[in-house]
Amino acid sequence: MAEPGAVVIGSDGRARCPWGANQPDYAEYHDSEWGVPLRGEAALFERITLEAFQSGLAWLTILRKREAFRRAFAEFDPRRVAEFGPDDRQRLLADAGIVRNRAKIDAAIRNAGAVLELDRPLDELLWSFAPQDSRARPKKSDDVPAITPESKAMAKELKRRGFVFVGPTTCYALMQATGMVDDHLAGCWRATAPE
Structure with a gap:
């Protein structure tokens, strides 16, 4: 029997982090994206936005709605999203393809504006x-932190620059998702896979 929180062998014979082993959507995301270094304004704005929408929900919910989010939020072009007005807000609140949360929708629009105000990329x-x-x-899931000094510093700086829904836990999840940190567990096939 596998040690709780350690890697899990999937039906394809690959050892994965436990969260990425059971659902095909999770396995695909785990294997191809999570922990892979990501750059680019639209790509990172998408991740900030999706991590904020995920707050309080399962990541699988967001992952399965990702294409709808992309359509709803203009492919996460911050210039276009920053221009969203009252009609766009109503459109988004009526869009069953995304998570319809007024505070998170407003945060996405506000954060797009904050991206445009940055003095650096x-x-x-x-x-x-x-x-x-x-x-x-990390050897087990319990060894993976939820917050680090770096994620606290990132959250503080983003808030100072006008971003919202960017607490230290959300920032650490962003860091994991975009490869700023590599939290694939020891024994996971992605832990040794080339970038």
């Missing part, structure tokens, strides 16, 4: 918080 700002020292690869 979004990816440069976010990646400046990537840890410089490597830590031991």
Whole structure:
């Protein structure tokens, strides 16, 4: 029997982090995206937005609605989203393809404006918080932190710059998702896969 929280062998014979082993959607995301370094304004704005929408929900919910989010939020072009007005808000609140939460919709629009106000590229700002020292690869899920000093610093700086729904837990999830940190567990096939 596998140790609780350790890697799980999937039906394809691959060892994965436990969260990425059971649902095909999770396995695909785990294998192809999570922990892979990501750059680019629209790509990172998408991740900030989706991580905010995920707050309080299962990531699987967001993952399955991702294409609808992309259509609803103009492919996460911050320039276009920043121009969303009352009609767009109503359109989004009526869109069953996304999570219809007024506060999170307003946050996405506000955050798009904050991206445009930055004095440096979004990816440069976010990646400046990537840890410089490597830590031991986690062996079990319990070894993976929810918050780090870097995610606290990122959240503080983003809030200072006008972003909302970007607490330290959300920022750490963003760091994991975009490869700023690599939290694939020891023994996971992605832990040794080339980038």
